[in-house]
Amino acid sequence: MRQFKAPDVVVRRLAVYLRTLEQYSEADRQYVSSQELGQLAGFTPAQVRKDLAMFGEFGKQGVGYDVHSLQQELKRIMHADQVLNVALIGAGELGIALARYIIRRGQRQDDYPFHVIAAFDADPHKIGLRLERLVEIQPAEMISEVIRELAVSLCVITVPATAAQQVVDAAIAGGARAFLNFAPAKVSVPEGIALTNADMTLELQQLAYYL
Amino acid sequence: MRQFKAPDVVVRRLAVYLRTLEQYSEADRQYVSSQELGQLAGFTPAQVRKDLAMFGEFGKQGVGYDVHSLQQELKRIMHADQVLNVALIGAGELGIALARYIIRRGQRQDDYPFHVIAAFDADPHKIGLRLERLVEIQPAEMISEVIRELAVSLCVITVPATAAQQVVDAAIAGGARAFLNFAPAKVSVPEGIALTNADMTLELQQLAYYL
DNA sequence: TAGATTGTTAATCGATTAACAATC
DNA sequence: TAGATTGTTAATCGATTAACAATC
Numbered sequence: 495m496r497q498f499k500a501p502d503v504v505v506r507r508l509a510v511y512l513r514t515l516e517q518y519s520e521a522d523r524q525y526v527s528s529q530e531l532g533q534l535a536g537f538t539p540a541q542v543r544k545d546l547a548m549f550g551e552f553g554k555q556g557v558g559y560d561v562h563s564l565q566q567e568l569k570r571i572m573h574a575d576q577v578l579n580v581a582l583i584g585a586g587e588l589g590i591a592l593a594r595y596i597i598r599r600g601q602r603q604d605d606y607p608f609h610v611i612a613a614f615d616a617d618p619h620k621i622g623l624r625l626e627r628l629v630e631i632q633p634a635e636m637i638s639e640v641i642r643e644l645a646v647s648l649c650v651i652t653v654p655a656t657a658a659q660q661v662v663d664a665a666i667a668g669g670a671r672a673f674l675n676f677a678p679a680k681v682s683v684p685e686g687i688a689l690t691n692a693d694m695t696l697e698l699q700q701l702a703y704y705l
Numbered sequence: 706m707r708q709f710k711a712p713d714v715v716v717r718r719l720a721v722y723l724r725t726l727e728q729y730s731e732a733d734r735q736y737v738s739s740q741e742l743g744q745l746a747g748f749t750p751a752q753v754r755k756d757l758a759m760f761g762e763f764g765k766q767g768v769g770y771d772v773h774s775l776q777q778e779l780k781r782i783m784h785a786d787q788v789l790n791v792a793l794i795g796a797g798e799l800g801i802a803l804a805r806y807i808i809r810r811g812q813r814q815d816d817y818p819f820h821v822i823a824a825f826d827a828d829p830h831k832i833g834l835r836l837e838r839l840v841e842i843q844p845a846e847m848i849s850e851v852i853r854e855l856a857v858s859l860c861v862i863t864v865p866a867t868a869a870q871q872v873v874d875a876a877i878a879g880g881a882r883a884f885l886n887f888a889p890a891k892v893s894v895p896e897g898i899a900l901t902n903a904d905m906t907l908e909l910q911q912l913a914y915y916l
Numbered sequence: 917t918a919g920a921t922t923g924t925t926a927a928t929c930g931a932t933t934a935a936c937a938a939t940c
Numbered sequence: 941t942a943g944a945t946t947g948t949t950a951a952t953c954g955a956t957t958a959a960c961a962a963t964c
Contacts, residue, residue, distance in 0.1 A: 500914075501931070509910040513889065527945065536891050539945090540933060547947055555946040556940040573913040580909070591802030595905060608909050647916050648909065672912040674905075678724065680747050688915035690908055694806060694885075697901055698791070698819050698859065699720040701883040702784040703711075704899035705858050712955070738921065750921090751957060758923055766922040767964040 504545050505572075510535045511542070512568045518561045527558035574607050581646040581670070583661045585615035585623075585631045588676060589652030596650075597626045608648070612640050616657065637661060641668030648672045655679035662689070715756050716783075721746045722753070723779045729772045738769035785818050792857040792881070794872045796826040796834075796842045799887060800863030807861075808837045819859070823851050827868065848872060852879030859883045866890035873900070 500508075514535040518526050528542040535542070546552050546559070549571050553559045569575040582593040593610050600606040613625055616634040623631045632640055634657075641649075649665045651658055651673055658677035665673070672688040675681055678696065683689045711719075725746040729737050739753040746753070757763050757770070760782050764770045780786040793804040804821050811817040824836055827845040834842045843851055845868075851857075860876045862869055862884055869888035876884070883899040886892055889907065894900045 502911075503931075505911050505914045506907075508914070509907050510891070512910065513907065514891070529945085534891070536893070538933075540935095541931095543946065544932080544948090551947070553946050554940055555938070556944045558945065571914070572910055573916050574910060578909075578913055578916065587802050588806050591799050592905065595799050596909075599906070607913065608906070648912060672915055674908050674912060680721070680725070680745070682747070688912050690912055692903065692905075692908060694803060694903075695810070695819070696717075696720050696724065697885050697903060698789075698807075699723065699783055699785060700713075700716050701859060701885060701899050701901055702789055702818065703716045703719070703782070704883055705784050705789065714955075740921085749957075751959095752955095754922065755924085755956080762923070764922050765964055766962070767920045769921065 498548075500548055504548060507535070507537060507541070507545055508568060508572055510537075511545070512565070512572060512574060515561060515565045515568065519565055523561050525554075525558040526561050526564070528553070531559070576607065577609050578607050578648055579612075579644060579646045580608050580610045580648045580650060581612040581614065581637075581641055581644075581665070582610060582625070582629075582650050582652065583614045583634075583637065583665065584651060584653035584657070584677075585613050585617075585620055585625070586652060589613075589615075589650070590625060592650060592652065592676070593625050593629070597628065611644050612646055614640075614661070616653070634661065634664075637664040638668035641665055641670050646670055648674070651675045651677050651681075653677055709759075711759055715759060718746070718748060718752070718756055719779060719783055721748075722756070723776070723783055723785060726772060726776045726779065730776055734772050736765075736769040737772050737775070739764070742770070787818065788820050789818050789859055790823075790855055790857045791819050791821045791859045791861060792823040792825065792848075792852055792855075792876070793821060793836070793840075793861050793863065794825045794845075794848065794876065795862060795864035795868075795888075796824050796828075796831055796836070797863060800824075800826075800861070801836060803861060803863065803887070804836050804840070808839065822855050823857055825851075825872070827864070845872065845875075848875040849879035852876055852881050857881055859885070862886045862888050862892075864888055 528539040532539045532542040552564050552567055582589050596608050597610050613629050613631045614634050614637050615631050620631045621633050649670045653661050655678045658679040658681050662681050674690050676692050678693045739750040743750045743753040763775050763778055793800050807819050808821050824840045824842045825845050825848050826842050831842050832844050860881045864872050866889045869890040869892050873892050885901050887903050889904045
């Protein structure tokens, strides 16, 4: 297990740093300072240094961070250096669109770490259909079994609110450990399981406050 | 303008409370305690009370909160009591799926506050097509003008990363004030404009850390 | 009245910012 | 060496939790 628990806000920023570094990497820049990285990522230089220092000493005083090696370190920390098997649970219109989005990105970018390898739906009419001619939709009853067989670690949840908790429970039973939940429902997960809510309506409702 | 600035984390929880209250409302429960609401929403009773107390005294000691009136108050605070005009910018597969999701929810639930009334795309072949036979896709050049004419306040951004900043700028020029950004790009907005990032890859990358 | 639960204050906890010695 | 920038410590800021008087 991990020796210390980095705050969620730091993890979020690390993901942004990693995305930002790609630009420097593509531009073949050798070094980047916390100042520059912060600027482009939208954070202060002090925060960049503090965040990175939580995981090691990656910089050179007076010079900055080596773009390539920092990118490697961050990929390692964020597990972006390994293939992660993703399952789609709920193959409605939204789910299919999201899954296609991930699959296509993986087809364009060869080091894209997220591979959609399973899809599930409760509707018998959808069973056997394939996403992008690749991923076959399987019945919801198979969730635990298939997730275990295929070593799925990450699930995208796009079922109706009423079904969310039960499919997540089934996925956890199969060994899944992280969930991106688009269902407008509160889903409880045990210690050690990660879940992020991405319910569109909730996001829009939050934004509405600022109007 | 608003007299005090509630922290973003509080706004997020308010949106959850509002969603949670619907369940009590449908069950025709008259009162709910901070204990019960917190339980169902996934927060502590103390936090519920503190959050609500920031906006007024909505409860009765010894009794709890009147479900209906708290719901009304929260709707007012969150601007869920008024129709909010939403534009979709970027009518690719993901955008269309998200817009349909919002439109259909509005068709099912008559007090759903988000109304998609405009859609834009840069692809000439898509101009004139309609989402759910209702919302016509217009050219990207029309963003500022149409947003102003139709009084759009909220935009869902589903364009490629390279186009994100410019369409947001155009929307702001037209008077839009809040953005839900699905593009994998950092978008800068001036003071007073709200923007939430909902980039799927970023969300998945964050989750990957916990594996 | 007795029991329950709020609204609020004080205590704790954690994250951000500022500053600077270390050092490339 | 001189200039630049890191890693880290201390100071500040803000959010959460605990506790309880007020009161329905």
